[in-house]
Amino acid sequence: MNTTQTARPALRFLSADTTTGIVAYAVASQHDASRTNIISLDTQTGATFCTCRASECNHTCWHETAIVAAWANEQAQREVIWLTDAQLVRYGKKHALCVATYQARTGRSRIEDRVALLVARGEYRRRVRLSLIERDALISQRAA
Numbered sequence: 346m347n348t349t350q351t352a353r354p355a356l357r358f359l360s361a362d363t364t365t366g367i368v369a370y371a372v373a374s375q376h377d378a379s380r381t382n383i384i385s386l387d388t389q390t391g392a393t394f395c396t397c398r399a400s401e402c403n404h405t406c407w408h409e410t411a412i413v414a415a416w417a418n419e420q421a422q423r424e425v426i427w428l429t430d431a432q433l434v435r436y437g438k439k440h441a442l443c444v445a446t447y448q449a450r451t452g453r454s455r456i457e458d459r460v461a462l463l464v465a466r467g468e469y470r471r472r473v474r475l476s477l478i479e480r481d482a483l484i485s486q487r488a489a
């Protein structure tokens with residue numbers, strides 16, 4: 346097994362069909378420069394589909410894991426931007442608790458919770474950096 350970490354390219358958002366609930370992303374093939382892989386996610390069932398060579402051979406590819414994280418990130422980014430500072434702190438704590446609970450009970454946490462936690466932390470840091478965060482939210486975060 347190759348343990349060398351190679352940087353994987355980020356998936357590029359293509360479309361979200363509000364009728365079917367299917368979202369699609371694209372990523373350039375790392376093996377064939379002339380090829381673009383299309384990955385889809387059924388947001389209602391969680392089923393994934395990919396057009397890459399590994400998928401053609403019925404292997405699970407990294408794209409199908411990556412699209413779940415990419416879509417969770419997209420959703421979390423949209424959610425946190427509208428939250429008040431206090432709501433943002435609660436949102437982050439809720440997902441931190443979910444990560445810890447799943448980790449303790451099953452040995453692994455849900456990718457949606459991990460992504461939401463990362464997004465919440467990023468938004469919190471952004472607000473602190475820009476001095477946008479309310480003093481009460483800052484104090485409650487430190488007290489916790």
Ligand SMILES: [Zn+2]
Nearest residue numbers: 395397406408
């Ligand atoms: Zn694939």
